[in-house]
Amino acid sequence: xxxxxxxxxxxxxxxxxxxxxxxxxxxxxxxxxxxxxxxxxxxxxxxxxxxxxxxxxxxxxxxxxxxxxxxxxxxxxxxxxxxxxxxxxxxxxxxxxxxxxxxxxxxxxxxxxxxxxxxxxxxxxxxxxxxxxxxxxxxxxxxxxxxxxxxxxxxxxxxxxxxxxxxxxxxxxxxxxxxxxxxxxxxxxxx
Ligand SMILES: [Zn+2]
Numbered sequence: 001x002x003x004x005x006x007x008x009x010x011x012x013x014x015x016x017x018x019x020x021x022x023x024x025x026x027x028x029x030x031x032x033x034x035x036x037x038x039x040x041x042x043x044x045x046x047x048x049x050x051x052x053x054x055x056x057x058x059x060x061x062x063x064x065x066x067x068x069x070x071x072x073x074x075x076x077x078x079x080x081x082x083x084x085x086x087x088x089x090x091x092x093x094x095x096x097x098x099x100x101x102x103x104x105x106x107x108x109x110x111x112x113x114x115x116x117x118x119x120x121x122x123x124x125x126x127x128x129x130x131x132x133x134x135x136x137x138x139x140x141x142x143x144x145x146x147x148x149x150x151x152x153x154x155x156x157x158x159x160x161x162x163x164x165x166x167x168x169x170x171x172x173x174x175x176x177x178x179x180x181x182x183x184x185x186x187x188x189x190x191x
Contacts, residue, residue: 004043008083011029012027031169032084036083039182043187046183094126096128109151110152
């Protein structure tokens with residue numbers, strides 16, 4: 001079975017909490033890790049091999065994106081899925097989005113499979129899509145996407161800066177549904 005690298009964004013704790021909700025103090029790094037561990041679980045159950053680039057709440061060496069890419073590449077990952085929460089200065093900003101590198105690659109297929117499952121699972125979660133190139137992913141040459149050898153995507157699940165979405169991100173039941181959606185997206189990729 002395929003080898004899937006799941007990348008929980010940010011090193012956590014004092015090293016790099018990622019985005020932080022200004023009212024509750026909820027930290028992106030913690031949410032990313034919780035969801036990533038659940039994705040690992042659901043994909044392992046159906047036989048995939050999984051590598052997490054971070055397994056602890058705070059892991060300073062993972063502050064290096066080069067380190068994360070090396071882990072994925074040396075393990076010879078078949079796919080890389082990076083998991084993040086979005087943030088904006090406006091508390092109104094909301095929705096989900098997924099990124100690939102610029103241009104059409106296998107990452108586009110993976111992104112479409114995952115975001116379709118996410119939006120089907122959460123009808124209230126607005127899709128922030130860029131349809132210019134005929135598919136819903138946005139394109140950015142983020143380091144983790146550019147320097148991993150395997151097709152890679154970066155999912156911004158929802159906005160931690162939005163009160164309603166932050167409450168969802170902190171909810172274990174919501175995290176579980178999100179993880180199942182991401183896992184189904186990966187299995188769809190191989191259909
Ligand atoms: Zn992030």
